[in-house]
Amino acid sequence: MASCSGDSRLIQFFNCRLVRDHRLVEEDLWVRNGKIINPEPIFFDERCKAHTLINCEGAIIAPGYIDLQINGGYGVDFSYDKDTTEQGVQKVARGLVKSGVTSFCPTLVTSPNDTYHTILPRIPMHTDRGAGVLGVHVEGPFINPQKKGAHPEHCIQSIDNGLETLCETYGSLERIKIITLAPEQVKELAVISELVEAGIVVSLGHSMASLSDGERAVQHGASLITHLFNAMLPFHHRDPGLVGLLASDAIPADRTVYFGIIADGVHTHPAALRIAYRTHCQGLILVTDAISALGLEDGIHHIGQLPLEVKQGKAFVAGSDTLCGSIAPMDECVRIFQRATGCSQVFAIEAASLHPARCLRIEAEKGTLDFGSDADFIFLNDELEVLATWIGGVCVHAK
Template sequence: MPSNKSVSEAPITQMLNCRILRDHRLQREDLWVREGKILDPEKLFFDEQGYADEQVDCGGAVVAPGFIDVQINGGVRRPAVFRCWRSRASDGVCAPLPPAGGYGVDFSQPSDRVGDGVSLVARKLLEHGVTSFCPTLVTSPAHVYRKVLPQIKVQDGGPHGAGVLGVHLEGPFISAKKKGAHPERFLRTFSGAGAAADLMDAYGALDNVAVVTLAPELEGSRSAVGELRRRGVTVSLGHSVANLAQAEEAVCHGASFITHLFNAMLPFHHRDPGIVGLLTSERIPPGETVFYGMIADGIHTNPAALRIAHRAHPAGLVLVTDAIAAMGLPPGRHTLGQQDVEICGPHAYLAGTQTLSGSIAAMDACVRHFKRATGCSVEEALEAASLHPAQLLAISERKGTLDFGTHADFVLLDDELNVKATFISGREVWTKTAEEQQKPT
């Protein structure tokens, strides 16, 4: 519906009839977009005397910042189907089951077409409201990092797919005792050569790297944390047997994230809570926040544990999928880096074991499960997938919010938090078809 022409040369879009997540609450107001950014309507009206060139009726939808996934190992050709199943682990909450068909992309598999795989996943993530992500590589031999990393470039999102914020390197500087699905033969420790030399020897380069997960109890890790922070890389603690004091020391030297809380770390103990204790530690530097990833798929973390973490430190909770290439693929054997994984119902195991190896859940499903399991507000559930990961990566001045001047990356959702449409830079890049809207979630 056109209206009076703005004095601006750039077209202005007005999103009508929506509830916007802004300032931590849903507000009944319009969203204005120009040149890919959120516009302050007061300045438009009073300073420019401008109006919208285009108006879009959102049909009463929730408008939230686009989701940001900082830990995703691969992806699928088409989205998972969600059905209800019941087990002690899931507490009876709906979790994903894979449909037949599709094919996977494993970011840790070396090839000359890694970029094509990243692009495919980027396109499919739009269906789940994800507008930015960090392709994640599990522990791999040096030649794999040298082959893969140069092919994954930081890039903006758009109709071609979600934006790439940088790579998440999960390992190889992790504990053999908590290796999870990481191949032990490729794990590394820090040598006396110095942190910079060790990091370069393992990875080859840190260009376009956003996050590195390491175990803080490894000798030399303190220097590595400092070196990574100097290079602008977010340091995450995980796959670790660190005690609380070791975890606190790492945070005091620059670590700011915990990789999939509760998983691949020492269990909570009342005399030494280990890494989990960071959620309520009094040794966190003033003004700093420790963030922590949660795989809210109904498999990796019991709903009671989700509730404990959320109530202890809600401002630090970051939803991640930890999705692997097998997400959306049929039961059977698939890959995760240098190892095989086996899909059995909603579980992904290291082949031949009962060791969980990533998830097969999508981000929008994790948001819905998190809300149901914890009883948190809609606002809290949405911010755990948008604002908090943006704050973690220190990009909240441009992503993760709908504040004036930020990137117009947002998602339209219904009252059950099902994705209706995804926008990047103010452009609609995916919308649910009428047929898809009739399918149960």
């Protein structure tokens, strides 16, 4: 059997365990032209062998992690550094591959309109040897001031004129993939349906919404909850609020409500992680909600318009006890979640890969190792530590 000819280099990864069909399987992984391919036609039609063979030495090969909510990292704040937006996103993208993240949604917190108008057009949709940008997550400004968290109250708005309000605020919806809003800040919920039709995921968060408020928003197309348990009404047995969407009987059986959850050991108690996992595991998505201090030491940093202080591994709005994002990388969140819930390694991995891909409806390209999907994957050891990261079939990080 001869080596395949031409420019389409064929790579065979062997001595590995693949995350496929929700389990670990002992199979080789084949990559060509940045895609994961079916090896059968290689053997039976092309009758050739790989150009490159890589011995994985028993490592787990998993889909690359996808972070749907990340405010910055490595000294970069996406909502603050307006003059260096492109360079900042590139810097974070290259840093994220060390934690196994191969795709992400740069997240902008509540800001003045001119900040959106300046930053959104400058967000690069392509990165150089770093995690890919899937679109922007705008977390606000249409949130409830009573649950503002680290969002500046003077910038908070309500949606009074549907898409017209959104376009006035953001300037353009072109690069936006996710919008976090409080449903009670929306005059007419039909705007949610319009956003969904435009390919934008509507997420509910920073809200005082009742369960019925949340159900109406979901019935109009909302499909995600922003950092479950944080910046929303606490669970109450007579009205469980947005948390109740995890077990609502008003949502059709063929609809999945996804929810982001921060498993950084600070934002969400291990028992709360277990409750979420046992109640609605298929909708669970791990997010970092990481801030500019990710990868840095304690000190003063920024989140949007507000100064923040990192002390003893926790981030607060400066001069307060208000938590304002995480400094834990995604691979650490995966490990914390797996230990807290006792779930399988595969489930913990899929909560950071397959589930966010499904939420964005890109699971045909991302979040799996299925034939035809993008060759974005990571090598892990049995402790779920990242050994290497590959994007488009190219190694961009090796430990």
